[in-house]
Structure formats: C-alpha cells, structure tokens
Amino acid sequence: MTLRYAQVVPALVLLLLGLIGILLLALSTSVIEKPPEYEYGIVLDAGSSHTSMYIYKWPSNKQNGTGIVTQHDECNVKGKGISGYAGVPGGAAKSLEECLQKAVQSIPKARHHKTPLYLGATAGMRLLEIVNTSESHRVLKEVGAKLKTYPFNFKGSTILSGQEEGAYGWVTVNYLLENFAKYGFVGRWLNPGKGTIGALDLGGASTQITFQTEVQTESPDTSMTLKLYGENYQLYTHSFLCYGQDQFLRKLLALLITTQGVSSGKVLHPCYPNGYVTSVNLEADVFSPCTEQYKPKNIDLKKDVTLQGTGNNQQCLSTVQKVFSFDKCNFSKCSFDGVYQPATSGKFMAFSAFYFSKSYVSALTNISDPRLMKMASQRVCNMSISQMTTITKQPEKYMKNVCAVSNFIHVLLTQGYGFNNSTLPMISFEKKAGGASVGWSLGYMLSLTSHLPQESVSVLKAIPSGPWTGLLILFSALLLMALVQLVLLCRKSKSKMDVI
Template sequence: MALRLAQILPPVVLLVLAIVGILLVVLPARETTKTPENMYGIVLDAGSSHTAMYIYKWPSDKQNGTGIVTQHSECKVKGRGISSYAGIRGEAAKSLEACMQEALSQIPKSRQAQTILCLGATAGMRLLDIVNSTESRRVMKEVETKLRSYPFKFKEAVILSGQAEGAYGWVTVNYLLENFVRYGFVGKWLNSGRETIGALDLGGASTQITFETAEKVEDESNLKELKLYGQTYKLYTQSFLCYGQDQFLRKLLAHLIKTQGVKSPIFHPCYPRQFNTTIKLGQDVFNSPCTKSYRPAKFDPYMNVTVVGTGDGGECLASVKKMFSFDNCTYSKCSFDGVFQPTVKGGFMAFSAFYINYNYLTRLTNISIRSSNQMANAMRLVCNMSMTEMVEKTNQMERYLKNVCAVSHFVKILLTEGYVFDEDAFPTISFQKKAGGASVGWALGYMLTMSNLVPAESLGLMKAMPSGTWTAILTLFILLLFFALGYMLLIYRARTKQDLV
C-alpha cells in the first residue's frame, strides 16, 4: 500500500501544481479577454531645434487611476523649433498642421474628444522669453489657438522650466524600466523594490541631470519631491541653459572668433582637416543670448566668414574646456558654473543628443564605449579622421559629421568633469534612444502627469505582461498537466498488467 502511494503521489502533486498554475495565469486575465477600446494622449515636444509629436495609448478600462501606456506613433514636424518663428506671424502654428492631421487620421473619432492634447516648449522658447518676452507670448498663444481648433481635449501649451523638463525625463525613464512597480505572476502590480536610475538629457539649447539622492540638497531650487505609487522620491534636478548641443556649438564658434578676431578665415580645431564652411555672423553665431558675452563691440551681422578645420584634438579639447567654469563654488561641492550638485549615485540613462553622439562615436570607431578612457580613445580616432573617411563610414551628411569631434569633447567634459562621473561611476551610464519600445525623453512623463496616469497613492497597472511571456508560462503549465496525466496513465497501465499477472 505504501509503495503504491509513493508511486501515485509525484504525478498527483504535478497535476495539482499544473491546475493551480493554469488558474493563476488564466483567471487574472479573464477580465481582459475582451480587448478594451484604447484611450489616447498627444504630446508636442517643442524643442529648440525641432518639434516632435508623440501619440500614446492605454486601455480604457484602466485600474486605480493608471493604464498600460505604450507609444502609438511619432511624427517629426518639418522645419525648426517654434522659437525660430519669432517675428513671423502664423508660421509656428502652420508648422504643426501636418502632424496634427496625422493624429486625426490615427486616433478614432469616437476617442478624439477624450484624447488629451498638450504642448511643452523647452529651452528654445526659454531663450526667446529672455530676449523678447512679448514675442514669446505671441508664439505660444498662436500655437495654443491652433491646437484648440482640433477636436481633442486640449490641456495646455506652456514653456516648461528646466527643472520640470528634467523631472519629467526622470519619470519617463523609470516608468519605462518598471522601477516604480513590477508585474506579479498573480496578475497584480507590486512595488518593484528596485532602485531608480538618473536621467541625463541633452537637447539643442539646454542639458538636464536628475537623480534620486539621500544627501542634503543645499540649493532648494534643485530639490523636487514626487509622490508616485505611494512612495516619495527626493530628486536633485538641474538644467543648464545654453549648454545644449546647438548653443554650445555657437558659443564655441563665438569663442574662436573672439580669440582670433573678426576675420576670414577662422580656424576651427574641432572640424576635420581641410574641411571648410561659410557662416554668417549675425545669423549663425551672434543672434543668441548664449553668445552675448563673446560678441564684439562692433561687427557686421551680415558678414560671411569662412571656417576652416584643422583637426587638432588637443587644441579642440582646450577650446571646449573654456566653455565651462569650475571656480567660484559657494556650496560644499559643485558641478560647474557655481551650481550645487550632490555626488552622483546609482545607474543613469543618457538620451537625446547624448545617445546621438555616442552612436556616431561607436559607428566611426567600432569601439564599445564603457569607460571614459574608451571614450577618449574613440575621440582621438574621430578627431584625426578626414571628412571623406567619416562620410564613408556612416553614409551621413557633412553638416552632421563636422561637429562630432567638438560635441564628443563637450560630452566627455560635461560628464566626467562637470557631473563628476569618475572611472567607477562612468560605466553606470547607459546611452539609449528607446526603452520599452518608447522614445526616451520628457514627453511621456509629462503626459502621464497631465493625465493622472501615475497615481500618488495606490498601485495601478503600468505595463502589461508581454503576450509572448504570458503564452510561454501558460504553455509550460499545460505541458506539465499533460506530463502529469501521462505519468498517471503509465502507472495505471503498469498496475493493471501486474493485477492480471
């Protein structure tokens, strides 16, 4: 009797385990077997160099105030950022029309009235607001009027502060990586228990750093507290206006002109050897508040100047370093320009122009950059390349490649000397364009906040278990069920034969 029990017990245990497993996987999903109609949200990211429209979607039967948010589509607005239309009436609004028509065609009419629509303008409009606040207000009113003309649920069109831009980027990164909550095998979302990671954003006119810190934030303007999923996150966030990629390049040209004098040609150590281009002083260099301190007392804004590349990596580094000031810190510690910063801690994701520059470096050199030394090696190779070599290796246009050496030096100094990512901390930076299938930036975090899709108190559904994972787990338990039944059948047949004998 004991022997027979010992033979039957293992398959019975497997059978029970398989049935319980199938019930745990299937029952939580029973309510979602009918595909719900989607809700949508639209964010226009009005940057300094261009505007992008992102459409997000989530099931309409969201739980506890949040939904399964995914990126539905993306549209690049033709032309430059809306700040470039200062003084040109109607053009800022007109530039948005093609992408807004795309939104009309992609979002069902039955959902358009509930679709949240918002526009966030960043550093380009912040700069315009400094130079000409009247024109800044006119441009924002113009685009708001245009957006209100569409059948969507318009929320706002605003100029975001640098700190808000950094915080929204941090929310996006950690949301997509499921660092706030995670999916449980019983069909519920649970506190993930994971550490959050910092966000490094490099745009055209500004750059942002945001990360969670336990240190005292000595400058209150850098402190932001967010309550998400019942937890409070204490963030350090700082935005550096005029340290975006485009404005830095203008400042570098302005520095070279100030050093060498207003003449033609100007020798540029960061451009490839023998490469040359022509610029207009008033249009390409001295029309920005970021270059005001370099502006000559007298110059002809319509003067054309030829800029000739010398491909001198050492001189390029020396020139780029002069864009930063590491003196005059009134706090216990600073990053640069006298700005307080606690010690960087944990992992970081670098996106936007950080990723673009990283991608150029790796494509041009085939070096996998995991340390600051490897970045320095890649930069030395790139700064010694001719424009012909660079074009052949990337199949990209010269206007993008001419600045790779300069931007690489800028990024390395910003990360290692500015933000103080030393040899131990640098490998914690992950350079990414997307996470979880969505573009990384501040737009998703902004939309989540505007639509209350990230609850402050209760846990809610964030990202669905991928259908492939769900299917694999269900298949595993079904196979286990058949195995248990087959095992029991073999035992039964063996016992039947034994009884007949």
C-alpha cells in the same frame, strides 16, 4: 377555495419572476455601457530645433491613480522648432498641421473629443522668452489657436521649466524600464520596483541631469518631489540652459572668433576636420543670447567669416573646457558654473543628442566603452570629412561637429557631472526603451494622467450576448408558463360556475 388559492400563487410567482427578469435584461442593454478599452493622450514636444508629436494610450482603469501609459504613435514635425518662427506669423502653427492630421487618423474617432492634447515647449522657447517676451507669447497663442481647431480636448500650450523637463525625462526612463512599483494587489506589490536610475538629457539648447537622492539639498532650486503610484520620490534635478548641443556649438564658435578676431575674415577651428572649410554669418549662425559673454564690441554682425578646420584634438579639448567654468562654487560640491550637485551614484541612461553623438563616434572608431571616450574623440578628430561621411553615410553638416560634440560630452560627464572610470560604465546611451522614444513627454503624460478624470463605469458588468439571449428565453418561458397556467385556472373556475 383553498385549493384554488394554492393553484394561483405559483402561477403569480412565475409571472412576477418572468416580468422582473425581462425588465432587468432590458435595463442592462440600455443603461450599462462597456468602458472603452483605451484612453488616449497627445503631447507635442516643442524643442529648440524641432517638434515631435507623441500619442500615448492607457487602459481606462488605473493603478494608484496613475495611468499605465504606452506609446501608440509618433510624428516628427518637418522644419524647425516653434521658437524658430519668431517674426514669422502663422509659421509655427502651420508647421504642426501634418502631424496633427496624422493624430486624427491614428486615434479612433469615437475617442477624439475625450483625448487630451498638450503642447510643452522647452529651452528654445525659454530663450525666446528671455529675448523677446511678446514674440514668445505670440507664438504660443498662435499655436494654441491652431490646436483648438482639431477635434481633441486641448488642454493648453506652455513653456516647461528646466526642472520640469529634467524630472519628466527621469520619469520616462524609469517607467519604461519598469523601475516603479506599479501593480497593487490586496495591499501587496506584485512588482515592487527595482530601484530608480538617473537620466541624462541633451537637447539643442539645454542639457539636464536628474537622479534620486537621499542627500539633503544645499540648493532648493535643484530639488523636486514627484508622487507616482502612491510613492514619493525626492529628486536632484538641474537644467543647464545654453549647454544644449546647438548652443554649445555656437558658444564654441563665438569663443574661437573672439579669441582670434575676424579682421582677416578667416578663423581656424581645431574641432573641424583638417582641411574642411565652410563659412558662417555672425548674426545668424554664431551670436545668440547664449553667446553674449563672447560678443566683441564694435563688431559687424552682418559679416560672414570663413572657418578652416585643423583637426587638432588637444586644441579642441582645451577650447571646449573653456566654455565651462569650474573655479567657482559656494556649496560643498558643484558641477560647473557654480551649480550645486551631490555626488552621482548608481546607473544612468543618457538619451537624445547623447545617444546620437555616441552612435556616430562608435561607428567611426569601433569604440563603445564610455571609459575610452577621450581616446575615441582623439581618433575622430584626426579623421577627414570624407572618411567620416563615407563610414557613417551621414551628411557633412552632422559629421563636421562630431569631434567638438564628443569632446564636449567627455568634459560634461567627467569634469562637469563627476563621472569617473568606475562610474562611466554605469551610463547606457539609448534612443528607445520598451518600444518608446526616451524623452520628457512620456513622463509628462504619466504625471498628467494622475489628474485626468476616469470615465464612470457601472459596478454591474454588461451581460455577454450569449448568456443574455439564454436568460431572455428562460424568463420568457416562465412568463408564458405563468400566463398559460392562469388561463387554464380561469377556464376551470368558469366551468365549475356554469355547472352550479
């Protein structure tokens, strides 16, 4: 009896091991799911002059709560910005269709329903909100309804504040340059960060300046705190509405027209190339919410006015300076128009229209040193429109404004923001960094990923197919051995009983 028990126990142990092993392997295939390699997010940057779509991706695991985001794809929407479709029902929504279809094809189908989709509108819609609130709401509602028809997780369409636009642009710049401490390991930073740099953004309707500062703010509406990768960043940030490139050019035209009058139907434009002639409509091309201060009384807005370029750099510069106000400041230090700003310090990146203007000027003059911007502007202003288009291979509609915009940037950076010959070389003019377009949308995505739910992943890891097959064979062999041993023991026991 004792011998029989000692023989049965090992067989039962093998049987139990085989059954448990096979059961665990079965559970590993049905319960444990391998997490997706990437998650995706879409941001539509609805600017004043056009809309761009950016698709971002990041690993499903995060560092300190913020996604490690890279640019996956992008698409420029054809036509004007969504604010330009005020009074045109269906126009703004329809303009987005081609790029949204590209997103459907670019993002893996299995990830569509989990991909967040955001639309952020900037200064163009901020202006429309001021002029016609109901139309602004209609455009946003229309666009939102269109975005909901796509297989993504639509999170909403909103108008960003100027502060948000500036701050998110700053985040983008510093993220792409790897200035943030990102990767933690056993309580220590593998990448402790390099120190942040400032961001200068120039859009169509507004311009932003943002930089990290330890100076106590004198104006709360120019201060913002962001938390990224477990660190707090205190920022100075301000957005100047109506000082974007397009609205500045309107203000310049309005100032010239108001100063010279329109009785003759012709206005001399010192910033246009000498001999260049074009015409503008006062209502469509000149006067806007940003130019109300220059609007003459009893003027016929339906009137067309002829503009004749004189290519006079000094007159151009002095007229551009009049667009700014430097004589009013209720703080210890101001930039312009009475806005508080502490002294700038450290490096800056200038992007968007800053980059394109600088690239045109460099191509026309072979001058790239920011300290020589005034000289470069003078050379550009002395060139004919044919010289400019021949050198750059760009159309007249862009080249006619290079003199004005280069002088504008010079005044904005030096007299406005306070850069000088010592600090101007600290500004780099860039279109991309780290393979991604520079703007506010990536910073926006980075901040939003801090709040996106991370997909749940089991603590156990799925067993690769090779080892899984080997274990299945092993446990099956144990089970078979146990069954064979038990059958033999039963037969042996039966034969003994027969003999008795």
